[in-house]
Amino acid sequence: MEKFTQVLKDFWNDEEGLTAVEYAVAGSLVSVGVIAAFTSLGDAIITAINKLISAMGGAAATKPS
Secondary structure, X not given: OHHHHHHHXXXXXXXXXXXXXXXXXXXXXXXXXXXXXXXHHHHHHHHHHHHXXXXXXXXXXXXXX
8 A cells, every 4th residue: 555655646737737737728728729810810801801892892802711
């Protein structure tokens, strides 16, 4: 039982795996930020294209699904 307790203590105090978790969380946050930026940028581009088309007297563009 003492060996099992020691293994649990060693596992609890091991910080090597913590770095991988931190990288995963940071990568997820960066991915969410990039997706949000591209989504926002896409809407801005469609708005600009619609303004140009409207100025030329054409039909408005629609956002692709």
